[in-house]
Amino acid sequence: MQLLRGTKDILPDEIVLWQHIEKTASKIMKLANYHEIRTPIIEPTSLFKRSIGNGTDIVNKEMYNFTDQNSREITLRPEGTASIARAFINNKLYKNNTTNRLWYLGPMFRYERPQQGRQRQFHQLGLECIGSLNPMADAEVIRIAHKLLKELGCSNYTMEINSIGQLEERKKYKQSFIEYLEPYINDLDNNSRNKLYTNPLKILDSKDIKTKEIIYNAPCLHDYLDTPSKKHFEKVCEYLEFLNIQYNINKQLVRGLDYYNYTAFEIKTKSLGTQDTICGGGRYDSLIQELGGPSVPAVGWAIGIERLLLIIRDQLNNKIQENKPIVYLAINGQNTEKEILNLIQLLEQKGISYHLDLDNNSLQKQLKKADRQGAKACLIIRDYEITNNCITLKKLSTSEQKQFNIINIDNLIQTLEKMN
Ligand code: ATP
Numbered sequence: 001m002q003l004l005r006g007t008k009d010i011l012p013d014e015i016v017l018w019q020h021i022e023k024t025a026s027k028i029m030k031l032a033n034y035h036e037i038r039t040p041i042i043e044p045t046s047l048f049k050r051s052i053g054n055g056t057d058i059v060n061k062e063m064y065n066f067t068d069q070n071s072r073e074i075t076l077r078p079e080g081t082a083s084i085a086r087a088f089i090n091n092k093l094y095k096n097n098t099t100n101r102l103w104y105l106g107p108m109f110r111y112e113r114p115q116q117g118r119q120r121q122f123h124q125l126g127l128e129c130i131g132s133l134n135p136m137a138d139a140e141v142i143r144i145a146h147k148l149l150k151e152l153g154c155s156n157y158t159m160e161i162n163s164i165g166q167l168e169e170r171k172k173y174k175q176s177f178i179e180y181l182e183p184y185i186n187d188l189d190n191n192s193r194n195k196l197y198t199n200p201l202k203i204l205d206s207k208d209i210k211t212k213e214i215i216y217n218a219p220c221l222h223d224y225l226d227t228p229s230k231k232h233f234e235k236v237c238e239y240l241e242f243l244n245i246q247y248n249i250n251k252q253l254v255r256g257l258d259y260y261n262y263t264a265f266e267i268k269t270k271s272l273g274t275q276d277t278i279c280g281g282g283r284y285d286s287l288i289q290e291l292g293g294p295s296v297p298a299v300g301w302a303i304g305i306e307r308l309l310l311i312i313r314d315q316l317n318n319k320i321q322e323n324k325p326i327v328y329l330a331i332n333g334q335n336t337e338k339e340i341l342n343l344i345q346l347l348e349q350k351g352i353s354y355h356l357d358l359d360n361n362s363l364q365k366q367l368k369k370a371d372r373q374g375a376k377a378c379l380i381i382r383d384y385e386i387t388n389n390c391i392t393l394k395k396l397s398t399s400e401q402k403q404f405n406i407i408n409i410d411n412l413i414q415t416l417e418k419m420n
C-alpha cells in the first residue's frame with residue numbers, strides 16, 4: 001500500500017522536532033495571553049467559499065471537497081482562519097467584550113502539485129488576535145512571529161509588508177488595473193489572463209517575466225488608498241521600526257485570500273527555492289461579520305511547519321537529544337516476569353524510562369540490543385537474581401556490573417537517578 005501523493009508520515013525521529021516547535025510556540029503564546037483552539041478538520045464547503053472567496057486558487061482548484069452520506073457538501077479545511085472565525089461566532093466568544101487571542105496548530109489540505117515544501121496535507125501553526133483595530137495588534141502578531149522564528153533558530157529570512165487598503169479602495173483600483181491590463185491581454189501568462197476579471201489583484205503576484213514587465217508600469221494600489229488606510233500602515237511600520245524588526249515594503253504583495261484588508265505580510269526565507277514563504281498573514285476586519293457574526297476586526301498569520309522544518313531541521317536535530325530509554329530491562333530464565341513487572345512499576349514511580357526486552361533471547365543478545373538502543377544501563381533478572389533476591393545493574397559504557405539487594409532497592413534507584 002502506498003500513501004497518498006502529497007502526504008507524509010512523520011516518524012518518531014522527526015516527532016521530537018515537532019514537539020519542540022509546539023512547546024516553544026506554546027510557551028511564547030502563553031506569555032502574550034494567546035489560547036490554543038482546536039477546530040474540526042472538516043467544515044461545510046460554504047464556509048471556505050464565503051470566506052476565502054470564489055475567485056481564489058484555493059477555492060477554485062485546491063480544495064478537497066466531498067459529499068457525505070447525507071448529501072452535505074464538506075471540505076477538508078485548507079487553512080485555519082475561516083474555521084476560527086466560525087468558531088468565534090458559533091461559541092459567541094465575542095461576549096467577553098475583550099480582545100480574544102487564539103492560536104492553533106494542525107493539518108491543512110490543499111490539492112496542489114506536490115514538491116519540496118508543498119504537500120497536499122501540510123501543517124500550519126497560526127494565531128489570530130481578534131477584537132482590535134489598533135495597529136498595535138498588527139505589530140503584536142508580527143512581533144510574535146519574529147520572536148518564535150528567532151527562538152527556533154530561524155534567522156535567514158526577510159519580511160515583506162504591504163497595505164491592501166479597504167474593499168472600496170481595492171474596487172476602484174481593480175477597475176483602473178483591469179483597464180491598464182486589457183490592451184496587454186494576449187501578452188499575459190495564461191493564469192493571469194484567467195484572473196483578469198475574477199481576481200485581478202493576484203496578477204500582481206505573477207512570477208511570469210513578461211507579466212511582471214507589463215505590471216511594472218501599472219497603476220499602484222498604494223495611490224488608491226485613503227487616509228485611514230495609509231495612517232494605519234504608517235503606524236504599523238513605525239512600531240516595527242521601534243522594535244527593530246526589519247521589513248521591506250512590497251507594493252505588489254497581495255494575499256491569496258479575499259478576506260484581507262489593510263496589512264498584508266509574508267515572511268520569506270532565502271534558503272528554500274520557489275516555495276520560499278514560511279509565514280503569511282494580515283488583517284481581516286470584515287470576515288467575522290461576513291460569516292454572520294458581529295463586526296469584529298482581527299489580524300493573524302500562519303506558518304507552514306514543513307517549510308519551517310526544511311530550514312531548521314539540521315540545527316534542531318543537533319540541539320534536541322532524543323529521549324533514549326535510560327535502562328534496558330533484560331530477563332532470562334523462569335519466573336522472572338513477575339519480578340520485572342514489580343520493578344517496572346517502581347521505575348515508573350521514580351520517572352525513570354525503560355525498555356523491556358520481550359524477545360527472550362540470550363543475555364548476550366539482549367545486551368547488544370541495549371547498546372543499540374542507546375541505553376545507559378541494563379537491569380538484568382535471571383534465575384541467579386531470583387535465587388539471590390537481587391537485581392544486576394550493568395553500566396553499558398564501562399561494562400561495570402553491580403548487584404543490588406531487592407530489599408534495599410532504593411540504592412539501585414539512586415544509582416539510576418544519578419545516571420539520568
Ligand atoms: P504559496 O504561495 O506558497 O502557495 P500561500 O499563499 O498559498 O502560499 P498561505 O495560504 O498564506 O500560503 O499559508 C501560509 C503558509 O502555509 C505558507 O506560507 C506556507 O508556509 C504554508 N503552506 C501553504 N500551502 C502549503 C502547502 N501546500 N504545503 C506546505 N506548506 C504550505
Ligand code: MG
Nearest residue numbers: 057110112256
Ligand atoms: Mg498556495
